[in-house]
Amino acid sequence: MKILLLGMNHRTAPLALRERLAVEDPAPVLRKLIGSEEIDEAVLLSTCNRIELVVLTRNPDAARLRLRSCFRFDLAGDDGFPAAADLESHLYEHAGPDAWRHVLRVASSLDSMVVGEPQILGQTKDAYRAAVECGACGPILGRLFQLAFATAKRVRSETQVAARPVSVARVAVDLAEQIFEDLAGKKALLVGAGEMTEAALAALRERGLSSVAITNRTPERAAPLAVRFGATAHGLAELPRLLADADVVLTSIAGDVPLLTPGLVSAALSGRKSRPLFVIDIGVPRNADPALDQLDDVYLYDLDDLAAIADRNAAQRSRDVAKAEAIIEEQQQRFDGWFVALRAVPTIRHLRERIESLRADEVERALGKLPLSEDQRAAVEALTRSLVNKILHAPVSRLRREAEREEGIVYLETARVLFDLDEPAAADPDGADPTDES
Amino acid sequence: MAVALLQWAAAIYLIACLVAASGLVLRSRRLGRGAVWLLAAGALLHGFSFPLLHAQGEAPPLTSLAAASSFMAWVGTLCFLALLLRVRVAGLVVLVAPAAFLGVFLAALRLPTVGPATFAGSGSWPHAHVLLASAGLALLGLSGLASLVYLIEHARLKAKSKAGRPFALPSLEALDRVNATALAAGFALLTLGVVTGMFWVQAASGRLFVGSPHETWSLVAWAVYAVLTAVRFGGRQGARQAATGALIAFGFLFFAVIGVELLT
Numbered sequence: 001m002k003i004l005l006l007g008m009n010h011r012t013a014p015l016a017l018r019e020r021l022a023v024e025d026p027a028p029v030l031r032k033l034i035g036s037e038e039i040d041e042a043v044l045l046s047t048c049n050r051i052e053l054v055v056l057t058r059n060p061d062a063a064r065l066r067l068r069s070c071f072r073f074d075l076a077g078d079d080g081f082p083a084a085a086d087l088e089s090h091l092y093e094h095a096g097p098d099a100w101r102h103v104l105r106v107a108s109s110l111d112s113m114v115v116g117e118p119q120i121l122g123q124t125k126d127a128y129r130a131a132v133e134c135g136a137c138g139p140i141l142g143r144l145f146q147l148a149f150a151t152a153k154r155v156r157s158e159t160q161v162a163a164r165p166v167s168v169a170r171v172a173v174d175l176a177e178q179i180f181e182d183l184a185g186k187k188a189l190l191v192g193a194g195e196m197t198e199a200a201l202a203a204l205r206e207r208g209l210s211s212v213a214i215t216n217r218t219p220e221r222a223a224p225l226a227v228r229f230g231a232t233a234h235g236l237a238e239l240p241r242l243l244a245d246a247d248v249v250l251t252s253i254a255g256d257v258p259l260l261t262p263g264l265v266s267a268a269l270s271g272r273k274s275r276p277l278f279v280i281d282i283g284v285p286r287n288a289d290p291a292l293d294q295l296d297d298v299y300l301y302d303l304d305d306l307a308a309i310a311d312r313n314a315a316q317r318s319r320d321v322a323k324a325e326a327i328i329e330e331q332q333q334r335f336d337g338w339f340v341a342l343r344a345v346p347t348i349r350h351l352r353e354r355i356e357s358l359r360a361d362e363v364e365r366a367l368g369k370l371p372l373s374e375d376q377r378a379a380v381e382a383l384t385r386s387l388v389n390k391i392l393h394a395p396v397s398r399l400r401r402e403a404e405r406e407e408g409i410v411y412l413e414t415a416r417v418l419f420d421l422d423e424p425a426a427a428d429p430d431g432a433d434p435t436d437e438s
Numbered sequence: 439m440a441v442a443l444l445q446w447a448a449a450i451y452l453i454a455c456l457v458a459a460s461g462l463v464l465r466s467r468r469l470g471r472g473a474v475w476l477l478a479a480g481a482l483l484h485g486f487s488f489p490l491l492h493a494q495g496e497a498p499p500l501t502s503l504a505a506a507s508s509f510m511a512w513v514g515t516l517c518f519l520a521l522l523l524r525v526r527v528a529g530l531v532v533l534v535a536p537a538a539f540l541g542v543f544l545a546a547l548r549l550p551t552v553g554p555a556t557f558a559g560s561g562s563w564p565h566a567h568v569l570l571a572s573a574g575l576a577l578l579g580l581s582g583l584a585s586l587v588y589l590i591e592h593a594r595l596k597a598k599s600k601a602g603r604p605f606a607l608p609s610l611e612a613l614d615r616v617n618a619t620a621l622a623a624g625f626a627l628l629t630l631g632v633v634t635g636m637f638w639v640q641a642a643s644g645r646l647f648v649g650s651p652h653e654t655w656s657l658v659a660w661a662v663y664a665v666l667t668a669v670r671f672g673g674r675q676g677a678r679q680a681a682t683g684a685l686i687a688f689g690f691l692f693f694a695v696i697g698v699e700l701l702t
Binding site: 157 | 465468525526591595596609610611612614615673675677678679
């Protein structure tokens with residue numbers, strides 16, 4: 001019995017292919033998969049950055065083919081089937097411990113495009129829930145995913161992997177949240193435009209920044225951007241008035257001399273009491289005079305300042321990732337032990353059945369010769385059952401413990417010989433329900 | 439019984455300090471929230487000690503420095519908890535909890551209160567003075583704590599090499615709001631405390647002002663706060679100057695009320 005994972009993500013496949021294969025409702029694909037003989041359990045994780053199938057199989061070779069066929073035909077749907085060779089170059093496959101390690105890393109957001117982003121845990125939970133609801137996720141993958149959720153929680157609480165922003169735009173948002181109590185209701189002023197200022201503005205808007213004004217040398221050129229952000233477009237002549245009203249200023253405008261001077265900003269701030277102004281200067285050359293920083297309520301950050309913080313955070317994050325990987329390793333070992341121990345289940349079940357059968361025969365024979373009342377017969381039944389359980393308790397516990405180690409196979413084989421359990425291949429759990437220990 | 443309650447409250451405040459410090463270092467909002475709940479639990483126990491103290495003696499229960507510090511700690515804690523309903527400053531628990539602990543710990547060590555003779559014939563003025571002045575001092579203390587954190591955060595944001603978020607502290611804007619709110623309410627209560635104190639002196643000595651060091655320094659501290667409040671709300675001050683002013687003024691008030699009391 002093996003856990004296999006086949007998938008593609010933002011590193012291995014282009015967006016166009018991921019879009020073609022992404023599914024909103026995984027249930028039909030999963031039902032079809034578990035309807036095939038070689039797959040016992042399955043979970044499908046489909047997000048904008050990854051599509052992964054995790055399955056439990058008793059026939060790994062057949063399952064590999066079945067999963068590839070699923071990617072090529074079932075997931076591609078009506079958009080046409082991708083060529084097998086083309087698809088293969090974008091897929092990765094993990095089996096056994098590598099597969100469950102991958103699941104733990106994905107749920108903990110260590111395999112994400114932006115390491116530490118929180119959405120992937122929710123998406124993994126949704127994928128698990130969908131698989132459970134359509135009957136595709138059984139006890140083994142269920143156990144794996146529950147462990148993955150617990151691991152993600154540990155990673156989040158025991159490391160800072162998700163806490164430090166590493167992009168310039170996110171650093172700007174983080175700084176804004178250190179200055180302002182709440183970005184909702186705050187006003188932004190965009191002076192000029194540029195890719196990075198737009199990214200920072202988009203990130204600030206995600207956090208609730210409410211209104212945006214855009215000012216440019218030619219307001220007509222700012223109009224398309226204004227439409228995109230639901231903003232108002234203005235000429236540079238209105239800058240003093242707009243500054244007085246703004247909480248966050250993002251500047252990126254061409255020009256040899258700084259546009260935002262201490263005089264201009266002081267005049268704009270004069271009527272604001274103690275309301276702070278956060279200036280993000282991404283212009284090269286700089287649009288804001290560095291002397292602005294001498295004004296108490298002005299917090300000026302230029303591109304170098306933001307990049308330096310992002311770099312420091314990235315260095316810290318890589319240390320946090322190492323800590324998170326150690327947690328993953330620990331959790332992986334727990335699942336290793338549990339999964340390996342599953343091979344003891346058939347032996348233990350056969351042992352119990354054999355002893356129970358002996359007990360039942362002997363009790364029946366003895367009771368046939370004794371004139372006992374119903375109560376007395378029940379007492380004899382209970383007594384013998386209790387004896388059997390007590391005698392078996394120690395060897396069964398030992399077998400379970402030993403089975404978690406690779407060398408434990410010797411104990412399982414010895415038990416089969418000693419108790420004359422009649423299946424020579426019983427150490428292989430294939431064909432048995434591993435959760436049925438009754 | 440009252441002392442036992444104070445000791446329990448001190449223990450809970452101390453645990454809140456440790457949880458808050460852990461939350462600060464680990465940047466855990468959950469620990470921060472836990473510290474706030476512990477602070478609230480401590481304040482609940484702490485609150486029960488005052489009626490018990492009142493029932494124990496004839497004198498107003500808060501007229502010893504130790505008991506007054508306990509009351510200040512309690513009012514400060516309650517005001518902080520009330521402010522949390524409106525302002526996101528849960529991170530301030532890391533300073534409020536130790537302040538609450540110190541206030542209660544001192545009271546738990548130094549109770550019972552002074553004898554009743556000092557208050558003979560003064561009516562309700564001692565009660566009113568101590569309650570109002572202690573509450574004012576507590577709020578101005580809260581304003582001072584918020585100002586201290588504001589100045590630290592301001593310096594960190596200005597020194598860009600230290601920016602980023604090593605700790606889960608409140609935003610500058612929230613700290614400034616706490617400073618302003620606590621200053622406004624605290625100054626109003628301090629004013630009432632000074633006025634009732636003068637009536638107490640008059641009831642006891644026949645004069646409004648007898649020139650005792652406590653009275654003199656308290657009036658000077660009140661004048662300092664009057665100027666600070668006028669400048670702050672007159673719109674002639676930025677947030678950093680307001681924070682610096684609030685911190686210095688609280689240092690002065692602390693000396694005027696507690697320091698002078700101890701020195702004399």
